[in-house]
Amino acid sequence: MPSAGDVIIKIEDAVVSYREDVALRGVTLTVRRGELVGIIGPNGAGKTTLLTLVNGLGKLLRGRVEVLGYSLNGGCPDILRKRIGYVPQIQNIDPRMPVNVWEVVMMGRYGRLGLLRRPGSTDRQVVDCMLKLVGMSHLASRPIGHLSGGEQQRVAIARALAQEPDILLLDEPTTGLDRRARVEIMALVNEIHRSRHLTTLMVTHELRTAAEVCDRLVLMKEGRIWIQGKPEEVLREEILDLLYGDEEGICS
Ligand code: ATP
Numbered sequence: 514m515p516s517a518g519d520v521i522i523k524i525e526d527a528v529v530s531y532r533e534d535v536a537l538r539g540v541t542l543t544v545r546r547g548e549l550v551g552i553i554g555p556n557g558a559g560k561t562t563l564l565t566l567v568n569g570l571g572k573l574l575r576g577r578v579e580v581l582g583y584s585l586n587g588g589c590p591d592i593l594r595k596r597i598g599y600v601p602q603i604q605n606i607d608p609r610m611p612v613n614v615w616e617v618v619m620m621g622r623y624g625r626l627g628l629l630r631r632p633g634s635t636d637r638q639v640v641d642c643m644l645k646l647v648g649m650s651h652l653a654s655r656p657i658g659h660l661s662g663g664e665q666q667r668v669a670i671a672r673a674l675a676q677e678p679d680i681l682l683l684d685e686p687t688t689g690l691d692r693r694a695r696v697e698i699m700a701l702v703n704e705i706h707r708s709r710h711l712t713t714l715m716v717t718h719e720l721r722t723a724a725e726v727c728d729r730l731v732l733m734k735e736g737r738i739w740i741q742g743k744p745e746e747v748l749r750e751e752i753l754d755l756l757y758g759d760e761e762g763i764c765s
Contacts, residue, residue: 621675
């Protein structure tokens with residue numbers, strides 16, 4: 514069993530392309546157990562694609578990916594998939610969707626349950642516990658489409674945590690939320706990361722808050738890791754000017 518500080522994600526010289534678009538152009542990254550790593554950069558830089566490499570969905574043209582000691586070059590072994598929780602970008606959910614908050618979080622258990630087993634009391638307890646952790650117990654029976662964006666994100670985080678993962682991947686968890694909800698979600702991610710001893714990779718455009726909560730920031734541009742290090746080392750004005758060019762509207 515790896516201990517805190519061991520390298521548990523190792524990406525070497527990864528090249529990924531979607532037909533004519535090269536999304537990653539030789540990315541090398543290691544992440545140690547217990548780190549909270551923020552991945553930032555302009556649109557199209559390859560940030561989401563980098564996450565897909567860690568959860569085994571990325572198609573490598575070249576390079577190597579190893580997560581928790583398993584090679585992902587031949588796809589993601591089932592045993593590993595359960596250990597990686599994924600919170601996708603905020604989705605538009607049809608308000609008529611006949612599924613409530615509790616049932617959505619239970620979906621996070623299915624990877625552990627397998628197809629044939631029905632949820633037992635442990636599974637129900639885990640779902641209750643994760644809803645409590647994200648502050649959503651009081652809305653457990655509400656239809657999932659009847660929530661605010663911030664509440665939906667909390668449920669998405671609870672669903673990923675219900676898997677009881679070692680690694681948590683979040684793709685822009687605050688996009689589209691108002692300022693208050695953005696601050697609350699970032700604080701929740703930080704708290705959960707520390708209290709559940711996770712290793713967390715978070716794609717975000719929230720530079721200022723990311724600097725406060727992340728142990729390390731990875732700045733990406735044009736399919737490459739451009740610079741990485743402690744937030745205070747990399748979030749310097751001259752670096753950000755070069756990273757984003759003249760782009761406006763960088764979240765702060
Ligand atoms: P954003 O901040 O806009 O979400 P990103 O940094 O996460 O961007 P990616 O989504 O990884 O960037 O995309 C990297 C490149 O790969 C882009 O040029 C994008 O158009 C392309 N790309 C991503 N997904 C696909 C896909 N499924 N099919 C074709 N091209 C894709």
